[in-house]
Amino acid sequence: MGAQLKTIPTANKHYLEAELEELIKGNQVWQFLREGSLDGIWYWDLENPSHEWMSPELWRLFGIDPATKAHDPAEWQDIIHPEDLATAFDNFEKHCANPEHPYDQIVRYRHADGSTIWVRCRGLAIRDEEGKPIRMLGAHNDITAIKAAEEYAREKKADAEQATEDLQTFAYSTSHDLKSPANTIRMILQEMRRALKHGDLDDLESLLTKAEATNDSMRRMVDDLLDYTRLIGAGSEHAEVDLDGLVAAVIKDMAGDIHATGAEVSVGKLGVVLGTEWQLRHLFQNLLSNAIKFQPMDHTPQVAIRATDLKNGRLHVEVADNGIGIAEADRQRIFDLFSKLHRPSSFKGSGIGLALCNRIATAHGSGIEIQSEPGHGAAFRFSLTTLRDGS
Amino acid sequence: MIEPSISQRDYPIARLAIIDDAEFDQLLYQRIIDRSGLVGETLCFYSAEEALNYFEKPNAAPVDVILLDVNMPGMSGFDFLDHATNKSERDYTAIVVVMLTTSLNPNDVARANSFSLVKKYINKPLEEAHLVAICDLLERSPQR
Structure with a gap:
């Protein structure tokens, strides 16, 4: 087979690349690439812009029977998100004017079941000898799963940030509410020392009662805190x-x-x-x-x-x-x-x-x-x- | 308006108000304040609402210093400051407000300092040295 390929050796092209280009002219490799690594192909006649061939895979991705479609660009324009259609048109115009500007964007399509399909859509204008775009070749890649994973990661990150913030508030509140009775007890102890020095036993007795009550409320709070911690820890x-x-x-x-x-x-x-x-x-x-x-x-x-x-x-x-x-x-x-x-x-x-x-x-x-x-x-x-x- | 009596004028802090919901703490502050000999009269309020009820009366005796707790049931110390600064028709600017709190949250300190009424932030427990520092503040205060 290799002998049949008419390869034109050029100075900077690897012979295998040149051979592959010949091979692609046969249908087999093309079929393989189309079905194996792409989720849709389109080929647009810019001289007759109401003609655009779209591969069956392109429609199947959106849950649509390709047989019901007539290779009219209005068909995809109807189910693409309006904002993304505007982006695509903008890139299209820029790419046609300047080949350096890539036609490459992430767009949303409406699946037949109402869900959103995220597609990376890339295209290349084919130009005549004067550089005027006459055709456009494009390919779709389904990135819905990646987008879903991205969304999931974003949600989890927000959850984690919220949890950290809750924990910080919790720590401040806890330290405050445990420090309050500790302060009170400290002041009571200072007063008790004074009462002891003056031999005022009645005062000492009344201060002790206050210290006990403060200690009780502190213990109750620690019990409640444990309950709360148990709950936030437990699934x-x-x-x-x-x-x-x-x-x-x-x-x-x-x-x-x-x-x-x-x-x-x-x-x-x-x-x-x-x-x-x-x-x-x-x-x-x-x-x-x-x-x-x-x-x-x-x-x-x-x-x-x-x-x-x-x-x-x-x-x-x-x-x-x-x-x-x-x-x-x-x-x-x-x-x-x-x-x-x-x-x-x-x-x-x-x-x-x-x-x-x-x-x-x-x-x-x-x-x-x-x-x-x-x-x-x-x-x-x-x-x-x-x-x-x-x- | 009740004129302070001669005896009250002799104290560096003629009249002090404490706004704090902790009952025991109030009793203990009272002892510290009495012993310091720096304060003529102490008014105890157990909530910000109770204090505002007093301050908003036209014949309320003037107060030099307010010791204000942050975390209180009902109106918080910040709610009190917000009312005194933005909502009240009465002028609170002559009063030196001192935050007295156990709050360890740096946000609370920043929030307290955002009110021009607040001249000092003290962490509990109250000590006599704090009262001395407040007296210094009063001497430097432009309103007096």
């Missing part, structure tokens, strides 16, 4: 959870608090959901505890836990109370870590509970929404994925 492992049983167990656990405040807790039929049991237990525990805690003096807390099946696979859950309510302005901030709306002497708490609740609810597919009229109670709402009809 959710969702399984079937019987909400009726879970809420009954939570109420039993909290019997002491409920009895002490005389709270009336009513529970409707809840149903079975998909979730992580210990997280949901924590969620109901926190919401119930808040409902009982944030009450005016000498008020009988009334709490209603109820659910509505939304019939779209989600169960709408509500924990409503008759407590002090939450002002509109505080409704977002209440979910921030260590955010407290009330003075420590009015209501005890570390400011971690609701931040934790919101994280749990989010991990179960919805954040917590608050409906409240200050002074007339608050309702905390979220939704869970249902497994069986809960109504």
